Amino acid sequence: MTDSISSTVLPLRICRADYHDPVHADALVHLLDAYAQDPAGGGEALSEFAKTHLVAALAARPQAFSVLAFAGGQAVGLVNCIEGFSTFACRPLVNIHDVAVLASHRGQRVAGQMLALAETIARERGACKLTLEVLAGNASAVRLYERVGFAGYQLDPAMGRAQFYQKWLA
Numbered sequence: 001m002t003d004s005i006s007s008t009v010l011p012l013r014i015c016r017a018d019y020h021d022p023v024h025a026d027a028l029v030h031l032l033d034a035y036a037q038d039p040a041g042g043g044e045a046l047s048e049f050a051k052t053h054l055v056a057a058l059a060a061r062p063q064a065f066s067v068l069a070f071a072g073g074q075a076v077g078l079v080n081c082i083e084g085f086s087t088f089a090c091r092p093l094v095n096i097h098d099v100a101v102l103a104s105h106r107g108q109r110v111a112g113q114m115l116a117l118a119e120t121i122a123r124e125r126g127a128c129k130l131t132l133e134v135l136a137g138n139a140s141a142v143r144l145y146e147r148v149g150f151a152g153y154q155l156d157p158a159m160g161r162a163q164f165y166q167k168w169l170a
Contacts, residue, residue, distance in 0.1 A: 012076075014113045016121060017066035019059035027068055027075030028055055035078070035100030040138050065121055067114045069101070076105040079114045081121070086128050094122040096132040099141070106140070115148055133164045 017024045029051050035041040046054070058064045058080070069077030080098040085091075096118060101110045122130055132150065134141050153162040 011071070012110060012113060013070040014117050015068055015070075016117065017068045017078075019055050019066075024068060025055040027070075028058075028066055028078060028080075031068075031075055031078035031100050031102070032080070032098060034102060035098060038100075038103075040135060040141070041100070065118075067117045067121075069105075069110045069114050071105060071110075077101040077110040077114050079111070079118050081118050083122075083125060083127070084131075089128040091128040092122075092125055093129050093131060094118070094125065094127045096130055099132070111144055112148055 017028055019025060019028075029046070032054070033046045033051065036044060036046050058066065061082075063083035065081050065083075067077075067079040067081070068075060078098060078100045079096060082095050082097050084093050084095055086093045096115070099111050099115070119130060130150070131153075132145065134145060136142070154160060
C-alpha cells in the first residue's frame with residue numbers, strides 16, 4: 001500500500017500486530033503512549049504499569065487484536081480492537097478502542113487503511129458491526145469515521161442519539 005496524499009510518499013505496511021513480536025510490542029506501547037499524551041488521548045502519558053504490562057495483557061485476551069502501520073520501517077499508526085457481543089444480533093461486535101497516528105503522518109489516510117484491516121478481521125470473526133467512540137471536538141477524526149462509513153448510533157430517532165458514559169472502578 002502507498003500513501004497517495006503526501007508529497008513524500010512512503011510505502012505503508014499495514015498489518016495485524018503480533019503481540020509476541022518485540023518490534024510490534026514496542027511499537028504498540030510507543031504509539032499508544034504518544035496517543036495518550038495527545039490532547040485527544042487525555043494529555044497524560046501511560047503509567048509505567050501500563051507500559052510494562054499492556055502487551056502481555058492484550059495477548060492473554062483472545063478477544064483483543066491490534067493493527068499497526070509502518071512507514072519506511074517506522075511505526076506510525078495503531079488501532080486496538082476488543083471483541084464484544086451484540087445481544088440483539090446474537091453475534092460478536094468489535095469495538096475499536098484506540099485509533100492513533102503519529103502527528104507527522106496524520107492527514108495521509110493511514111488511519112483509514114488500518115480501519116479497513118480492522119474491518120476485515122472483524123468480518124472474519126463474524127462480527128455484525130464495528131463500534132467506536134470519538135470526542136465531539138476531534139473534527140478530523142469525526143470526518144475520517146464518517147468517510148469510512150461510521151455514523152452516530154440511535155435505535156429510534158425520537159429517543160435521540162446514544163451517549164457514551166463511564167464510571168471508574170479503581
